[in-house]
Amino acid sequence: xxxxxxxxxxxxxxxxxxxxxxxxxxxxxxxxxxxxxxxxxxxxxxxxxxxxxxxxxxxxxxxxxxxxxxxxxxxxxxxxxxxxxxxxxxxxxxxxxxxxxxxxxxxxxxxxxxxxxxxxxxxxxxxxxxxxxxxxxxxxxxxxxxxxxxxxxxxxxxxxxxxxxxxxxxx
Amino acid sequence: xxxxxxxxxxxxxxxxxxxxxxxxxxxxxxxxxxxxxxxxxxxxxxxxxxxxxxxxxxxxxxxxxxxxxxxxxxxxxxxxxxxxxxxxxxxxxxxxxxxxxxxxxxxxxxxxxxxxxxxxxxxxxxxxxxxxxxxxxxxxxxxxxxxxxxxxxxxxxxxxxxxxxxxxxxxxxxxxxxxxxxxxxxxxxxxxxxxxxxxxxx
Numbered sequence: 076x077x078x079x080x081x082x083x084x085x086x087x088x089x090x091x092x093x094x095x096x097x098x099x100x101x102x103x104x105x106x107x108x109x110x111x112x113x114x115x116x117x118x119x120x121x122x123x124x125x126x127x128x129x130x131x132x133x134x135x136x137x138x139x140x141x142x143x144x145x146x147x148x149x150x151x152x153x154x155x156x157x158x159x160x161x162x163x164x165x166x167x168x169x170x171x172x173x174x175x176x177x178x179x180x181x182x183x184x185x186x187x188x189x190x191x192x193x194x195x196x197x198x199x200x201x202x203x204x205x206x207x208x209x210x211x212x213x214x215x216x217x218x219x220x221x222x223x224x225x226x227x228x229x230x231x232x233x234x235x236x237x238x239x240x241x242x243x244x245x246x
Numbered sequence: 247x248x249x250x251x252x253x254x255x256x257x258x259x260x261x262x263x264x265x266x267x268x269x270x271x272x273x274x275x276x277x278x279x280x281x282x283x284x285x286x287x288x289x290x291x292x293x294x295x296x297x298x299x300x301x302x303x304x305x306x307x308x309x310x311x312x313x314x315x316x317x318x319x320x321x322x323x324x325x326x327x328x329x330x331x332x333x334x335x336x337x338x339x340x341x342x343x344x345x346x347x348x349x350x351x352x353x354x355x356x357x358x359x360x361x362x363x364x365x366x367x368x369x370x371x372x373x374x375x376x377x378x379x380x381x382x383x384x385x386x387x388x389x390x391x392x393x394x395x396x397x398x399x400x401x402x403x404x405x406x407x408x409x410x411x412x413x414x415x416x417x418x419x420x421x422x423x424x425x426x427x428x429x430x431x432x433x434x435x436x437x438x439x440x441x442x443x444x445x446x447x448x
Contacts, residue, residue, distance in 0.1 A: 092277055099276045108259070127276060128283045129354045136355035146355050153354040153361040160437050185255055198444040201358065207256040220359025221445055234249060 090134040098143070099127060105208055106151055112192055112204055113155035122158050129154045148205060148218045156197045187241040195233075202226060203233050298339060305335045309394075316397065324397030331390040338383060345375060359445050366438040369431055376427035380420045388416040 090098065099106070110123040130150050137146055188207075192200050198219075205215045212230070216223040313328035349371055350364040392412050396405045 096276050105257075108256075124279050124283055128280050128287075131280045131284075133353065133355040136353065149357060149361075150354040152358055153356075156358070156362075156441070157365065160434055184252055185259060188252060188256065196441075196444060198358075198441055207253055209253060209257060218357060219445065220357035225447075 090137045095131060095134060098147075099130070102147060106147075108208070109148075109151045109155050109204065112189075112200065113159040113197075118158075122155060125158065126151045126154045144210070144214065145217050148208070148210070152201050152205075152218060156201065159197055188237070191237050191241055199229065199233060202229050206230055298342065302335055302339050306332050309335070312394070321397050324394050327390050327394035327397055331387070331394065334386045334390060341382065345371065359442065362438050362442050362445070366435060366442070369435050369438070373427050373431040373435060376423045376431070379423045384416040384420045388412050 106126055107119070107123055110126060111119045114122040130147070133146070133150050137143070192203060195203065201219060202215055202221075205218060210218070212223045212226045215221070215226045215230075219226070221229075309328040309331040313325045313332065316322075316328060317325035350367040352361065352364050352368060354361060356364070392405075392409045395408050399405050399408070
């Protein structure tokens with residue numbers, strides 16, 4: 076499978092319907108991952124559609140290729156976090172682990188990562204998610220409004236917590 | 247655990263939502279999906295505006311006529327109460343429209359922190375509107391209709407019963423709106439405050 080290390084973007088800064096559709100087509104997998112990370116089971120498609128609507132409505136703020144990644148992630152995350160606020164709080168880490176073990180699921184890193192993301196509050200989840208999507212600290216800071224230093228500290232803690240709480244047990 | 251390897255795996259992973267073109271929501275259907283949601287949203291806004299307008303269009307002509315009728319009959323108390331109710335209905339409509347216009351504009355392409363601040367301000371404005379409904383909606387309306395009725399029926403058991411019913415209904419509306427403010431809006435405002443605090447923590 077292809078790795079999306081850089082955001083594919085249309086070359087023109089004007090987002091008419093055709094350019095918008097191309098932009099969405101090229102970035103749909105990452106938008107879908109964000110939707111799935113914030114939506115309750117069975118609601119990911121609905122959240123994805125809401126994100127698409129908000130992106131279309133925010134197209135006047137699109138400043139072309141250079142800012143496209145920030146624009147896309149900002150709209151997607153803001154929409155997803157508002158959506159997530161209307162559902163029950165995240166599951167505690169212990170409960171997630173217990174459920175994974177009791178279900179007899181194979182504990183591969185991707186599943187653990189998904190479970191770990193689900194156990195985080197919205198802000199920590201957004202920071203880790205953006206890091207997984209390949210954004211550097213400055214990029215994450217631009218999307219979230221945090222300072223880059225704070226992003227770095229938070230990411231270090233989150234990775235340590237993931238490795239201690241999840242990977243440590245299965246290693 | 248190699249974090250870069252995890253990133254690779256994450257970005258390559260299938261996602262379920264939004265990857266299928268078979269359900270009509272694939273790349274080709276993006277604009278159709280957006281158009282459908284826009285239509286639904288527009289319809290909801292129009293319905294809300296229609297409800298407001300219908301309430302105004304029913305109340306205002308009714309009490310305008312009542313003011314004219316009672317004035318001609320020499321019943322100044324009821325005529326003034328009817329005028330008061332017409333003005334109140336007008337003020338409520340204008341106030342709701344102004345409040346909606348003054349709500350902070352939510353721009354989803356701003357950074358998360360700014361978006362949360364705007365979202366919190368918008369929710370707080372809606373919370374205040376519901377929490378203070380006694381002053382701008384329930385009390386003036388109840389006062390107007392009670393005085394109007396008393397002006398016609400005079401002081402007596404019928405007016406007392408009517409006033410009791412109106413005050414009871416008003417109290418119910420007041421309590422329900424405050425309940426909605428506390429149950430629907432307050433937790434969301436508190437959640438946003440926690441999110442802003444989490445961003446500002448380090």
